[in-house]
Amino acid sequence: xxxxxxxxxxxxxxxxxxxxPEVYTEDxxxxxxxxxxxxPPELEERxxxxxxxxxxxxxTIFGDEVRKSLxxxx
Amino acid sequence: MEKDPTHxxxxxxxxxxxxxxxxxxxxxxxxxxxxxxxREKCPVARTNGFxxxxxxxxxxxxxxLKHPEIFSSKxxxxxxxxxxxLIPLQVDPPQHVKYRxxxxxxxxxxxxxxxxxxxxxxxxxxxxxxxxxxxxEFNSAFAIPYPCTVFLRLMGLPLEELELFLxxxxxxxxxxxxxxxxATRMRTxxxxxxxxxxxxxxxxxxxxxxxxxxxxxxxAEVDGERxxxxxxxxxxxxxxxxxLDTVTATLGCGMTYLAQHPEQRRKLVENPxxxxxxxxEILRWETPxxxxxxxxxxxxxxxxxxxxxxxxxxxxxxxxxTDENAFPNANQVDFERRPNPHxxxxxxxxxxxxxxxxxxxxxxxxRELHRRIPEYRIRSGEKPRYAIAIREVQxxxxxxxxxx
Numbered sequence: 001x002x003x004x005x006x007x008x009x010x011x012x013x014x015x016x017x018x019x020x021p022e023v024y025t026e027d028x029x030x031x032x033x034x035x036x037x038x039x040p041p042e043l044e045e046r047x048x049x050x051x052x053x054x055x056x057x058x059x060t061i062f063g064d065e066v067r068k069s070l071x072x073x074x
Numbered sequence: 075m076e077k078d079p080t081h082x083x084x085x086x087x088x089x090x091x092x093x094x095x096x097x098x099x100x101x102x103x104x105x106x107x108x109x110x111x112x113r114e115k116c117p118v119a120r121t122n123g124f125x126x127x128x129x130x131x132x133x134x135x136x137x138x139l140k141h142p143e144i145f146s147s148k149x150x151x152x153x154x155x156x157x158x159x160l161i162p163l164q165v166d167p168p169q170h171v172k173y174r175x176x177x178x179x180x181x182x183x184x185x186x187x188x189x190x191x192x193x194x195x196x197x198x199x200x201x202x203x204x205x206x207x208x209x210x211e212f213n214s215a216f217a218i219p220y221p222c223t224v225f226l227r228l229m230g231l232p233l234e235e236l237e238l239f240l241x242x243x244x245x246x247x248x249x250x251x252x253x254x255x256x257a258t259r260m261r262t263x264x265x266x267x268x269x270x271x272x273x274x275x276x277x278x279x280x281x282x283x284x285x286x287x288x289x290x291x292x293x294a295e296v297d298g299e300r301x302x303x304x305x306x307x308x309x310x311x312x313x314x315x316x317x318l319d320t321v322t323a324t325l326g327c328g329m330t331y332l333a334q335h336p337e338q339r340r341k342l343v344e345n346p347x348x349x350x351x352x353x354x355e356i357l358r359w360e361t362p363x364x365x366x367x368x369x370x371x372x373x374x375x376x377x378x379x380x381x382x383x384x385x386x387x388x389x390x391x392x393x394x395x396t397d398e399n400a401f402p403n404a405n406q407v408d409f410e411r412r413p414n415p416h417x418x419x420x421x422x423x424x425x426x427x428x429x430x431x432x433x434x435x436x437x438x439x440x441r442e443l444h445r446r447i448p449e450y451r452i453r454s455g456e457k458p459r460y461a462i463a464i465r466e467v468q469x470x471x472x473x474x475x476x477x478x
Contacts, residue, residue, distance in 0.1 A: 026182065030184075
């Protein structure tokens with residue numbers, strides 16, 4: 001599983017970090033930086049929750065879990 | 075998946091001339107059932123009266139927040155008594171970005187978390203002042219002084235003048251009149267007082283700079299240029315409105331909810347580790363800043379309703395946050411809801427600049443209040459009293475202890 005953030009959509013809510021600070025960090029303005037694009041299995045669920053927590057839907061999840069992540073994001 | 079509300083028609087009933095008034099106290103007390111009724115009837119409605127076109131559905135609200143080039147928050151969106159555009163709110167992208175680059179780092183999540191011990195100390199000092207009495211009027215005892223003290227310290231403004239600041243922000247946010255012309259007059263007059271106050275404060279800081287934000291703004295550069303005097307005024311004016319009202323409102327709405335739902339309150343007391351996610355759920359459910367003002371830059375159609383350039387639009391984030399289409403079991407308050415992508419701090423480029431400050435303040439306040447006062451209720455025979463415009467609970471008499 002991989003995560004990617006659309007930096008043109010992120011506005012710095014910082015909600016992704018709540019669930020997975022190992023995956024999502026922030027730049028000086030508080031906008032999302034991806035710490036690791038390849039997500040190890042033990043972080044998958046939290047990475048997905050972090051993506052679903054973004055009010056702007058700026059984070060996309062790739063890989064064989066795509067369907068699940070889209071459902072999770074509502 | 076994200077739906078595009080500009081296509082198709084989901085209009086269910088005639089959406090013109092709908093009776094809906096944001097300035098109604100009964101609505102402010104229990105807005106969630108009203109939101110639901112309105113979303114079912116007409117997700118986008120043209121109302122009688124001041125609210126203009128109101129966006130109720132999550133899809134419509136999300137679209138408006140993400141498209142400031144259509145739904146502008148420029149000065150014409152709503153009169154707030156200011157002579158210069160409020161910065162960054164009333165500046166549209168792309169110019170808006172240069173101000174956010176300056177201001178965002180000052181209020182970053184990391185910086186705000188570092189201040190939590192200072193917030194905890196202040197919260198406990200305030201609690202010390204009333205805990206032995208066994209009761210308090212929560213708004214005056216805690217909800218006002220806690221965030222206002224934090225804000226005034228940050229800005230470098232004198233705490234002794236708190237009453238004056240409260241009077242000035244109330245004169246803008248909720249002028250004491252039902253006559254719209256009188257409200258405009260009062261806002262103009264209050265606005266002039268605010269500008270005069272900051273003009274003097276800026277002059278004082280030029281002579282004697284301190285370690286505060288006001289001094290920082292005077293020396294700060296954007297794209298190699300100092301901020302102009304009107305720009306500094308625009309920032310200070312907005313900070314006064316944003317810094318002195320919203321956290322007070324959220325504390326009051328949250329404590330009222332928790333006093334009325336003891337089984338929910340016990341969850342916080344027994345599991346303090348859920349407090350950060352409970353804060354998010356309180357923000358979602360209560361959304362104290364119910365709606366935000368925008369004006370149309372061009373004609374647009376949302377949910378089958380045609381809107382014209384220049385029309386005023388109320389983007390009802392409170393309704394979006396309780397929309398079943400975006401939040402499963404939206405009417406259930408679940409302190410462990412995950413994920414919880416609410417719009418209580420708005421969204422899009424104008425996302426509340428102070429959101430991380432507010433979160434840090436709220437998390438610390440709910441933690442310390444429930445650690446020291448695990449049981450409380452609203453004094454029997456009394457009712458909390460809600461204000462209009464922003465859902466502030468202006469009167470909340472709490473009695474501590476398990477009660478009879």
